[in-house]
Each structure stands twice: as C-alpha cells, then as structure tokens.
Amino acid sequence: xxxxxxxxxxxxxxxxxxLFFVIIPMLVIIFYAFTDKEMHISFDNFVRFFxxxxxxxxxxxxxxxALITTAVCLLIAYPVAYILARSKMxxxxxxxxxxxxxxxxxxxLRVNAIRELLNWVGLLGEANYFNTIFGMVYDFLPxxxxxxxxxxxxxxxxxxxxxxxxxxxxFTTFTxxxxxxxxxxxxxxxxxxxxxxxxxxxxxxxxxxxxxxIIGKFIYEYFGTNWHMGSMVALILLxxxxxxxxxxxxxxxxxxxxxxxx
Amino acid sequence: xxxxxxxxxxxxxxxxxxxxxxxxxxxxxxxxxSFLDTDVIGTSGDFSFxxxxxxxxDSKVLTMIGNTFGLAFASAALSTVLGTxxxxxxxxxxxxxxxxxxxxxxxxxxxxxxxxALALAxxxxxxxxxxxxxxLLIGHMVICTPFVVLSVMPKLKxxxxxxxxxxxxLGASPAKALFKVxxxxxxxxxxxxxxxxxxxxxxxxxxxxYTRPSGFETISTYVxxxxxxGNAHTAATLSSFWxxxxxxxxxxxxxxISANLAGRRKDKTEVRR
Numbered sequence: 422x423x424x425x426x427x428x429x430x431x432x433x434x435x436x437x438x439x440l441f442f443v444i445i446p447m448l449v450i451i452f453y454a455f456t457d458k459e460m461h462i463s464f465d466n467f468v469r470f471f472x473x474x475x476x477x478x479x480x481x482x483x484x485x486x487a488l489i490t491t492a493v494c495l496l497i498a499y500p501v502a503y504i505l506a507r508s509k510m511x512x513x514x515x516x517x518x519x520x521x522x523x524x525x526x527x528x529x530l531r532v533n534a535i536r537e538l539l540n541w542v543g544l545l546g547e548a549n550y551f552n553t554i555f556g557m558v559y560d561f562l563p564x565x566x567x568x569x570x571x572x573x574x575x576x577x578x579x580x581x582x583x584x585x586x587x588x589x590x591x592f593t594t595f596t597x598x599x600x601x602x603x604x605x606x607x608x609x610x611x612x613x614x615x616x617x618x619x620x621x622x623x624x625x626x627x628x629x630x631x632x633x634x635i636i637g638k639f640i641y642e643y644f645g646t647n648w649h650m651g652s653m654v655a656l657i658l659l660x661x662x663x664x665x666x667x668x669x670x671x672x673x674x675x676x677x678x679x680x681x682x683x
Numbered sequence: 684x685x686x687x688x689x690x691x692x693x694x695x696x697x698x699x700x701x702x703x704x705x706x707x708x709x710x711x712x713x714x715x716x717s718f719l720d721t722d723v724i725g726t727s728g729d730f731s732f733x734x735x736x737x738x739x740x741d742s743k744v745l746t747m748i749g750n751t752f753g754l755a756f757a758s759a760a761l762s763t764v765l766g767t768x769x770x771x772x773x774x775x776x777x778x779x780x781x782x783x784x785x786x787x788x789x790x791x792x793x794x795x796x797x798x799x800a801l802a803l804a805x806x807x808x809x810x811x812x813x814x815x816x817x818x819l820l821i822g823h824m825v826i827c828t829p830f831v832v833l834s835v836m837p838k839l840k841x842x843x844x845x846x847x848x849x850x851x852x853l854g855a856s857p858a859k860a861l862f863k864v865x866x867x868x869x870x871x872x873x874x875x876x877x878x879x880x881x882x883x884x885x886x887x888x889x890x891x892x893y894t895r896p897s898g899f900e901t902i903s904t905y906v907x908x909x910x911x912x913g914n915a916h917t918a919a920t921l922s923s924f925w926x927x928x929x930x931x932x933x934x935x936x937x938x939x940i941s942a943n944l945a946g947r948r949k950d951k952t953e954v955r956r
Contacts, residue, residue: 428857430783432772435765435828439787443824446802447790493690504695512893518939519703521932523710525935528886529903530928533910541712559706580901620795622928623888626911637797644893648805655750666793 428541432540450659466653467574476639483635486550486625490557494565494614495607497558502606503599506576517570524563532627533558548622552628557618564617565610572606573599601648608669616665695707710932717925744923747900751885754901758823759880766831766880767873771865772838773832788829799825800893807894815896822894823884830883831876838872876896902927 457463470476497589501520501553507545523531535556539545544552576599620637636654712724712956719736721728759952773784791799803825804828805820842865850860895904906924 422793428775429772431768442821443787443790446806450802496704504699521821522939526931527880529888529906531908533924534713534928537724538709538712540929588806617794620797640797640801651801655801656797658798662793
C-alpha cells in the first residue's frame with residue numbers, strides 16, 4: 422500500500438529539531454547538575470553552592486536588584502498603560518508604538534547608548550548599582566507596558582461608569598475595579614521583567630563597571646571552569662521559570678512578540 | 684470642560700512625554716554626537732561625517748555588520764521554513780501530540796536566554812560537535828523558530844478548512860492544495876514570523892556568545908567586548924558605534940512608520956469594501 426500523505430507529517434522536522442536542541446539540552450543540564458567531575462551521581466554541587474557565603478550574598482544582591490527593577494518598571498508602566506488604554510485619542514497606537522520602538526534597536530547598542538549617557542552625566546563607575554537598575558528599567562520597561570496595556574484595554578468602560586453611578590470615587594474604582602481586573606497583566610509583566618533582571622548580565626557588566634554580579638553571571642563564570650556547577654545554577658533558574666509561569670497562570674502568547682502585533 | 688479636567692489632561696500628557704523623553708534621551712544624545720567631530724560626549728565639536736566615514740572604512744566593523752545581517756537572514760529563513768511546517772504539523776496533529784509539541788516549543792520562549800545558551804553549548808561539546816557556523820545557526824534557530832510557530836498558529840486557526848478539502852475534491856494533490864490553498868491564507872503570519880525572527884537574531888548577544896565559532900563577531904559581541912574590556916579599542920571605535928546606532932535607529936523608525944501606515948491603509952480599504 423502506498424503511504425498516504427498526511428499533513429501531520431509536516432511537523433516531523435520540527436519535532437526532531439525540538440528533541441535534539443531543546444529537550445536533550447535540558448536533560449544534559451540536569452545530568453551535569455547532579456554529577457561530579459568523574460561523572461558520578463552527586464549532590465555536592467548544590468551543597469557547595471549554597472554553603473558559599475560570597476555566593477549567597479551575590480544571590481541576595483541580585484534578587485534585590487531584580488525586585489527594585491521590577492517595582493520601578495511597574496510604577497512607571499502602570500500609569501503609562503492606564504493613560505493610554507483609557508485615552509479616547511484616535512492615534513494612541515502611535516504613542517504606544519513609540520514606547521516599543523527602542524526595543525527594535527540592537528540590545529547591546531541600546532545599553533551602550535545608556536552607558537554614554539551615564540558617562541556624560543558623570544555617573545559611570547560612580548554609582549554602579551544605580552546604573553545597573555537604571556539600565557534594566559530602561560531596557561525592560563516595554564515588557565511591562567505591553568501586557569498591562571492589553572489587559573487594561575479589555576476592561577469594559579461600563580464598569581467604570583457603574584462604579585461612578587454607585588457612588589464610588591476614583592480611589593474606590595481603582596482598587597475595586599481597575600486593579601483586580603488588571604492582575605493578569607501585572608503578573609505577566611512581573612515575570613517578563615524579573616527573570617531577565619536576574620539573568621541578563623549584559624546590562625550589569627556594561628553599566629556596573631564589572632562590579633555588579635547577578636545570578637546569570639555565575640553561569641558565565643562557571644562556563645570557563647566547572648560545567649557541573651554551571652548546570653546546577655541553570656537548573657535552579659529553570660525551576661524558577663517553570664514555577665513562576667505555573668504560579669502566574671501560564672504563559673500569555675500575546676505579550677511575547679515585542680509588540681509586533683499592536 | 685472645566686479647569687480640573689484640563690489640568691488632569693495636561694498632567695497625563697506631561698507624564699507620558701517625560702517617560703518618552705527619558706526613553707529616547709540616550710539615543711538622541713548619540714544621534715547628535717554622531718554628527719560632531721569629537722570623540723567625547725559633552726565636549727563641543729563641528730558638524731562632520733567623520734564617525735560615519737570611520738564606520739564605513741573600518742574593515743573589522745564592516746565584517747561584523749555583514750556577519751550580523753547574514754546570520755539574521757540565514758537563521759530567520761531556516762526558522763521560518765521549519766516553524767511554518769511545524770505549525771502546520773502541530774495544527775493537524777491529535778490533541779496529545781499537539782499539547783506536548785506546543786509545550787516543548789514554549790520552553791525557549793519562557794526560559795532565560797543564558798540557560799538555553801549554556802544547555803546548547805554543553806550539549807554540542809558532549810556530543811563532540813565543535814563550535815562552528817552550524818552550531819551558531821542552530822542556536823539562533825532555537826530562539827527564533829518558536830516565535831515563527833507562535834505567529835503562524837493564529838492564522839491557521841482562522842483559516843477556512845473546507846477550502847483545502849474542496850481543492851482535494853477538485854483533484855489537487857495534497858502538496859498542491861497546501862501550496863495553492865493553505866499557504867496563501869497563512870502567509871501574513873509567515874511573513875510576520877520571518878520579520879520577528881530577523882529582529883530576534885539581530886538583537887541576540889547571549890546565545891551568539893555561547894555557540895559561535897572563535898573569531899566570529901556580530902554587532903552585539905563586538906560592541907560588548909569593546910565597551911567592557913576597552914583596552915585594544917580606541918575612542919574612535921567607540922564613537923563609530925554612535926553612527927551605527929543612529930543609522931539603525933533611523934532605519935527602524937522608517938520601517939515601523941511605513942509598516943503601520945501601510946497596515947492602517949489596508950484596514951481602511953477593507954472597511955470601505
């Protein structure tokens with residue numbers, strides 16, 4: 422019998438690609454994380470990593486940097502998204518586009534531009550932690566604005582009117598209507614900013630005068646010396662990612678494409 | 684409109700304006716200084732194209748720009764073919780296969796780039812694959828292809844499936860029906876997937892760094908090492924990046940504006956019909 426053409430078979434190349442370059446690399450990471458240099462099963466990597474006080478203090482610093490970055494992004498992005506989403510202006514998409522456009526410039530060139538600005542102001546090399554957070558806020562702000570904007574836009578205008586009719590003032594309307602209904606946007610914005618602020622060491626290296634170390638930088642350092650320790654850090658980050666996606670109710674496709682679909 | 688409402692409106696506009704100003708300040712600063720003949724921002728200089736001339740005469744810089752765009756086109760083209768076929772396969776598969784392929788396809792999207800990069804780098808070595816242009820290409824395809832799948836999938840869901848059946852009934856071979864009937868319906872998603880793949884590849888530093896063959900420089904790796912190490916690079920090299928940033932910014936501005944104008948015009952004509 423002749424093999425019947427099925428449209429399902431078109432997916433086979435991609436399935437093989439995913440198997441070899443996504444699934445197997447993840448398994449390799451897990452394998453390396455739980456073995457020592459002689460390839461014996463061991464939990465030493467975990468114990469060694471978490472009993473090193475300098476590593477622990479770096480982790481704490483990195484988490485604090487990521488928390489501040491996320492909080493500042495939220496504080497700036499929420500009003501921006503709210504004003505734009507509720508604006509009756511016909512051309513508001515143009516303004517939203519202006520917030521997204523810098524994202525399309527090469528990432529490293531963008532960080533370099535901030536570096537030149539900070540150098541001009543005289544902060545480069547003087548305020549390493551401030552510079553790092555400034556750069557991260559600058560770079561990751563659109564990741565926060567987009568999901569907030571899309572959820573705020575979906576809120577039915579009549580809910581605001583109903584709240585006002587029932588005697589709710591601006592504050593009550595915000596805490597009882599706007600905030601609860603925009604929670605999904607807040608959650609996906611937070612995950613999309615928090616993760617790169619822990620791991621993207623391009624910003625901290627270029628703006629922090631090589632004095633600021635974040636968790637992602639450990640992987641770089643271990644890559645040259647000890648793959649087992651590096652894989653262990655990667656595995657921890659992997660678990661953090663899966664937990665946070667799971668906790669925030671899965672992943673929102675519309676927010677991941679950098680505003681390509683505004 | 685009373686005075687309070689006007690004041691609130693002004694405050695809103697001022698806030699949006701201020702954030703935008705901050706967002707564009709670094710880029711505008713570089714754009715201004717890219718036209719002055721000074722290597723230090725903050726000093727005065729005369730109008731000149733010296734940084735642009737430096738950019739276009741430095742062979743190292745030209746090579747890395749060529750590398751960046753060559754890699755972006757190659758990886759985006761391959762990712763688009765693989766991702767479009769993948770999306771078709773996933774779309775027509777049974778529930779369980781569909782769910783598991785979608786889940787795996789999302790891993791590179793939600794994962795931290797550094798984890799993807801390290802995992803690939805170690806896997807290549809573990810399987811005896813030396814770093815080469817091939818491994819770099821694979822690295823970029825891993826970050827681009829899932830996004831192509833994401834942008835093709837909605838078009839498949841909107842597609843009228845009976846047209847494919849009709850084409851088969853009228854005697855078209857499945858391959859012909861796919862090319863003549865299915866592909867034209869999903870082509871907007873394929874094109875936006877390709878564009879997205881190009882920008883993702885152009886933007887990448889981390890995966891490039893971990894999978895590239897030695898000596899291969901892209902804009903990202905070149906600028907990163909020039910600014911963080913700084914030793915062998917002169918102020919003139921750094922200031923030619925001002926010109927590069929300005930050119931890229933202007934090109935992006937033109938592309939974004941024209942794409943949106945074109946998109947809006949199409950919407951309008953569709954409404955008119």
